[in-house]
Amino acid sequence: MDILLVDGYNVIGAWPELRELKKKDLAAARDRLIEKMAEYQGYSGYRVIVVFDAHYVKGTEKKFKDSKVEVIFTRTNETADERIEKLAISLSNIKTQVHVATSDYTEQWAIFGQGALRKSSRELLNEMNTIESKIEKKVKKIQEKQPFSRIPLSKEMAEIFEKWRRGDQ
Template sequence: MSRNKKEILFVDGYNVINAWPELKKLCSISLETARNKLIEIMSEYQAYTGVKVIIVFDAHLVKGSLGSKETISNVEVVYTKAHETADHYIEKTLDSIGKRKRVRVATSDWTEQQIVLGRGGIRISARELKAEVDSMKRRIKRKTEKKTIKEENQLGNFIDKDTLKKLEKLRRNE
């Protein structure tokens, strides 16, 4: 995983929600809950990898939508304006970035993947992104478990307080 601050990952929000079983299930209950869960997952991903994440949600069918951008848990979240798809927003932004930064786009839309490649971006399917996220979560879990085991194996956890005080006095040469 790159820790390059110049790397950007665009996530086609609804495409990913519909491709990940747990998010699709949440979506059947509440679209807002599914969006928030995706934002939470991608915030953790961004914090761990150092890759800037921009999640784009279609609002092209929402009459009168002017579009919006906000930062939620350090992730940029974009809602497109009326008559603008997430794909179009990503393409337009990819064009403006040019070749200055490494840009990946997470979508399982084959046509969009081809457009992204043609404009110098790197495509990643929703399934591949899921695999990256799952791998990241496993690494975090292993690190947390190792830290817990190390803390549990400290000498202070196995001896009484009086002995610990005596050892501390010896350490300080008192």
């Protein structure tokens, strides 16, 4: 199994789209990153865990799942780097390869020492762009293969039949 640990605020600060969104609305930037990681998870099959520092969201540690992406807000006085290091140690085993997405150089070396593979925020962005492009191509291919009807139907009738087929009535 492959696991991707994402340093949430580090990636937000490194991706142009998310960096701009953060200036207006930090919560929206977090949500957008989680959406992107859900696409990544769906395409790659990796277990994805996004870790955010607590200093932007005060209170006790919070964990939740958004689609199949696990999201962790660290407890007060614990950095995302510390939590990611702990996770890399606890999740690493013979059957699991841990990947860590961060551009924090010190964190990359600490993670590398735990046996995890590093991925810079830019590398993750490039990988995301490739995945989105592949998804788009698949969707277009599926749309082009619309069923062919031997009986000429108006668009309205075709929509009615499609609703019946789906049970929408």
